[in-house]
Amino acid sequence: MVYRIKSFGQVSKNSNKSCTSVFSESSTDTLVKGIYIIWPLFCRVSFIIQWNLTRMVIAFNLDDSYLILLLFPVVNGGTANREPCLFPFLFLGKEYSDCTTDGRGDERLWCATTYDYDRDKRWGFCETEEQAEQRHVAEEAEKEYQTALRMINGTNRKSQKKELYEKLLKVAWKGHHKAMEKVAYAMLFGDYMTQNISKAKELFEKLSLEGSPKAQMALGFLYAAGLGVNSSQAKALVYYTFGALGGNLVAHMILGYRYWGGVGVTQSCESALTHYRLVANHVASDVSLTGGTAVQRVRLLDEVENPGSTSGMLEEDLIQYYQFLAEKGDVQAQVGLGQLHLHGGRGVEQNHQRAYDYFNQAANAGNTHAMAFLGKMYSDGSEYLSQNNETALQYFKKASDLGNPVGQSGLGMAYLYGRGVPVNYELALKYFQKAAEQGWVDGQLQLGTMYYNGIGVKRDYKQALKFFNLASQAGHILAFYNLAQMHATGTGVMRSCHTAVELFKNVCERGRWSERLMAAYRSFKDGDMDGSLVQYLLLAEQGYEVAQSNVAFILDQTEARIFSENETYPRALLHWTRAAAQGYTVARIKLGDYHFYGYGTDVDYETAVIHYRLASEQQHSAQAMFNLGYMHEKGLGIKQDIHLAKRFYDMAAEASPDAQVPVFLALCKLGLVYTLQYMHDLNVSVHKVDLDQLLGPEWDLYLMTVIALLLGTVIAYRQRQHQPVPPRPPPLPAPPKS
DSSP: OOEEEEEEEEEEGGGOOOHHHHHHHHSSSOOOSOEEEESSSTTOOSEEEEEOSSOEEEEEEOSSEEEEEEEEEBOBSTTSTTOBOOSSEEETTEEESSOBOTTOSSOOOEEESSSBHHHHOOEEESSOHHHHHHHHHHHHHHHHHHHHHHHHHTOOOHHHHHHHHHHHHHHHHTTOHHHHHHHHHHHHHTSSSOOOHHHHHHHHHHHHHTTOHHHHHHHHHHHHHTSSSOOOHHHHHHHHHHHHHTTOHHHHHHHHHHHHHTSSSOOOHHHHHHHHHHHHHHHHHTOOTTOOOOOOOOOHHHHHHSTTTSSOOOOHHHHHHHHHHHHTTOHHHHHHHHHHHHHOBTTBOOOHHHHHHHHHHHHHTTOHHHHHHHHHHHHHOOSSSOOOHHHHHHHHHHHHHTTOHHHHHHHHHHHHHTSSSOOOHHHHHHHHHHHHHTTOHHHHHHHHHHHHHTSSSOOOHHHHHHHHHHHHHTTOHHHHHHHHHHHHHTSSSOOOHHHHHHHHHHHHTTSGGGHHHHHHHHHHHTTOHHHHHHHHHHHHHTTOHHHHHHHHHHHHTTOOSSSOHHHHHHHHHHHHHHHHHTTOHHHHHHHHHHHHHTSSSOOOHHHHHHHHHHHHHHHOOHHHHHHHHHHHHHTSSSOOOHHHHHHHHHHHHHHOGGGHHHHHHHHHHHHHHHHHHHHHHTTOSOOOOOHHHHHOTTHHHHHHHHHHHHHHHHHHHHHHHTOOOOOOOOOOOOOOOO
16 A cells, blocks of 8 residues: 655654654544554654554654654545545545445445545545455454354364364465464364364464464474474574564563573573563453462372372362252352352363352352352453442442451452442451451452552551461462562562562463463373373473473373474473472482483483482482482492491381381391391301392392282281171071961
């Protein structure tokens, strides 16, 4: 499209106006929505541009002023070919500030080149026939995309979602960017579409060239993980940086983790703080009174070794049992299920309609918690429940009058922000104190906020710190956020970049992208190892320790097909290393194992000892102590010392009851070795026995197996000896005589 200068002006820099105000006030007409480019930020700009179909504005940065140029599109055809549009213009008694399709049956955009079209009849098209056709195709694609998206979000049926993603694929072929992004991610993860990493890469590359931050972030991930491309941390960093500059929060989070851990970049706490703080600001702004969706972190290693014991997931049978109790009128079951559906998590999807139904039943039975949570739901509002301050206030007041801390906190929020009542800081403080005295986290958080900002009370950072710390112990996301801000700025505490980054990281990991953790877990449970692995890989890039350990676990099991066999263990080693750096004990022990056996690296007993010792000293791991005992016994990577070996075996038994049987067996074997060595040292006339040569290098395992079998036999025999004799059943009654 061709633009022509219509007017220009010059504005002094001494006017003390912001760039935005200079930009908007300097144009002769009201600006419409368009695309703004401001580079660099603030007023140190060479130029500012806004453009769309109706006008273009350019502001040049001169030494002491801004030169403003206002350009309008030049029309083609009509009665005023090659003349610029004039905005606003008058058509049938109505003013138009944009090109319009009104008055035309072919839906082509047009404008007038004089103010009064009705009088002058001077007009032309704002677009060519080709541009009009492209616009119609784009508008039709947008309608199809929105329809498919609504249907995808409105169903839980997997088969139906697969069909809808096929429709999205057709929309993507029409050039619709958002549809292409959604389809590309579906192909990458294998979500409702066949996993096709190479095809996803092609789509991401096409989108990236057109400036899509999501696609740039995805390409960074592909290069970082080596998926469909040769791994290149340099290229990954470039794409992540472009994605972050485009405003992609996941890219910012990845960069935050990289600068924090020194992954592919020089470690920089301040750079990590910048990225994490930006993401945390967005996450904190999305947190509602109800607290948002729960984040479920399932560790696959624990899930496989102890199914259901550590994941926190509720079995379907258990959920059905609670539902049965709720239907029978069990108030506690109703409140529990209501909270599960309100926040989601533990294998239950977020569902506000069901949450409302359960809370309503419990509230009708007089439960104060249910009343308060109904107040929360009305206060926040949702797709199912319209926001209503008056109704929320009624529920909060009813619960508060009965001494419920949740209701008291809700009533405090109403008075603090004037929701349905006049703002009254004194009453807000009173209700928050009542809630906090009963240990309710929201009351503690809001008291901290009031002391921090000096709302209704004298500003007191020590009190604010106290209440934020209390709220953080219950895991409240906003408590972590506020503490992070205090440590980042040194407000009320000594400034600590490291502490601030860790707190901001915690907040960032509660963002909406955390839902991918459950999606990856479901793929794992369904047997889709490749889909699960790719999803965990992206989360691992974002710095989720549980995702890093899960990636390493899946690779360790050698069940994924997207990497070759010779890549599996080195990649697993990398992710065990990253998980260990974040304090995961099992990962530290795994690093020792990998160096001990030479998985993904050369056999290195000295490095194995270092990792076992770290796990032993820092995290008091019984497994690490046992391994150190074995290495002292054998003299592997460390000086052979039977006495130190026994000491570490004993420490392992003290650290964990589960280690007592293995330690007993190891000490039996150690006793035999010690006896033979002692006899040899006393010069007893016994030939020195080389057990490794006599029985083989694995003789100690054979011995421990025999001892274990003997021990098991003794235990089984003793249990049988003490088994009570079952009482003789009573005689059957005699049949009646005929």
